Amino acid sequence: MARCSGMTYRVVGLLVVGCLVMPRLVAAQTDPLEIMARVDRLLRGESSRGVAAMEVVTEHWDRQMTMELWSLGTDYSLVRLRAPQREAGTATLMAEDDIWNYLPKVDRTIKIPSSMMGGAWMGSHFTNDDLVKESQIIEDYDIEIAFEGDRENVAVWEFLLTPKPEAAIVWGHVEYQVRQDDYMPVWTKFYDEDGELSRTMTYSEFVEFDGRLVPAVMDMHPADKPGERTSIRYEELEFDIDIDQSFFSLRNLQDRR
């Protein structure tokens, strides 16, 4: 279970790759699970720490936030806002399937009830569910290759992710495009149960952080609100840092730095 780590990426809830319990022994080059696992291995480390800027643009307001993120395995992560000043210290802890928010203004921690997991995380276009569900992709979906070949002169795979009947997934299906030469994700498209595009996540500016090639920028575009988006840009990112489970505690959640 711990072979793939759900870190920074998982924290911001974007990666659709998940924890591969067990790579298949007879994994052909085009085995979708093997490819997804490899993408995952490239993007993740056992643990991570990073700093990211998040910009949320809506019809009514724009916000810039800076946050520091830590992760360990697929089950633990912590995000703390550094800016804007008024909300600095606001933090989110994800431990397994639960999410807690720390609110420095009132100095209280609240656990997000399951009924609110579909709600927006920190006013962004990500939901609380995105933060915890992302690490379970391979358990929750059946994965097949829908397309293999060139798109705009780039060799890619396109995966079709269909929720398993028993999985508690709000999407009808998910499409995911990965470049063949460097295993970098290009986009993820989320469709609702009627097959309508619901939102698109794009990955760009592939740069090396701490020796790993990762997309530095991720943009989430809701399909029904054309002008709106949430963009996350990594400013710092380091992998396999010295951190253990005790870091991801409610007590640490409340520590102001």
Place this chain on the structure above:
Amino acid sequence: MSDFPWLRIGWRNLGRNRKRTGLTALGLAVGFVASVFVVGWSEGLMVEMVESATSLVNGQIEIHDAEFRPDRSLYDTIGGREGTDVQALLRVIDGDASVVAAAPRVYAGGLVSSGEATSAGLFMGIDPARELELTRFLDQLVDGRLPVAGQNELLVGEEMARQLSTGVGDELVVVTSGADGSMANDLYTLVGIFRSGLTDLDATFAVMPIGDLQTLLVLPPNRVHEIAVATADPMVAEATAARLADLLPAVDPAIEVVPWTVLNPAMVDYVALADAMYFIIVGIVFGIAIFGVANSMLMATFERRREFAVMLALGATPRSVWAAVLSEGLAVGVVSLALGAVVAFPLMVWFHNAPPDMSRFLGSDVTIFGALLSPSLRVEYNVPFWFACATALIVTALLAALYPAIRAGRTPPADTLSGL
């Protein structure tokens, strides 16, 4: 009377067999009482349903930004981003003769947390003085008092208080999204607990003074989501809404003035369905009665064959015989109606003013279409329906007499009198 002796003959024939007449009349009278009563009870249910749905929490009319429904977005305040002069709108609304009360409201979704427990909440910002005149759910709090503006005080429903294991005096954390995108949060003191009887509402609503909620949401005081309006009678809501829509000063972007009939079309349909059912009930009740009455009328005319034969032999026309029998039917109808009215109206007055409480049998309150119904048998008066019932009764009596009348008119005088 001598100009039209058949009516008198018909009336006198009632006395020929008083027991039979009494039973026939009783059959029609019971049909009348049953119809009036069942419909009165159904009407009582409808009136209570509509009153409950439009006065418990909602008003009979709601005024919003035209975009507010159905998403109820935080940003779709009356007057849009710029807001509007809420007091000026309220002055115009209060000035309408049909308006009993009007109150501005602000809504937002978020979380309410107490200790370990957190619950999804719908925050409702109210003007307590105005709200008390408009709605009933805050009239009698289960515990505590109404919140005071500027003190970070709030009310929650009984079910939410139970889920959060919290009580009056406890501190609650409120989290929502501000209109500027910020994560709005603050501490509040729980000062009161209300019970509307509607479980959903009691589990999700948290009520605070409108100004406090606007501060939390970073909304200026001139931005409200709704002005709820109560009218003297739910039935005038549509006309009042149309009048208010004309009277209110122009607001940009456009506002809508919506009566409850538009907000709760299912209830309107249900009331219309019930109205249609009333006539089916009348049809069934008198449809059954008509055969009983026809049977006794047929008996009554058959045993008077010789009498009709004498009348015809003496020069009465068949038409006169029909008139005599139909008059008898009419007389039965009038007697039944009198009997029915004497039984029905005292009962109606009793059940209207002091309806028996059925809670012993039903256990608790009943909700339907978001309306709370008390388990009582209150009846409502529906005068046009009473007249419809009375007409149906007379028509039934006449129809029942029709065939016997035709038979009587065809009595062959010579054969009948000769004993054949």
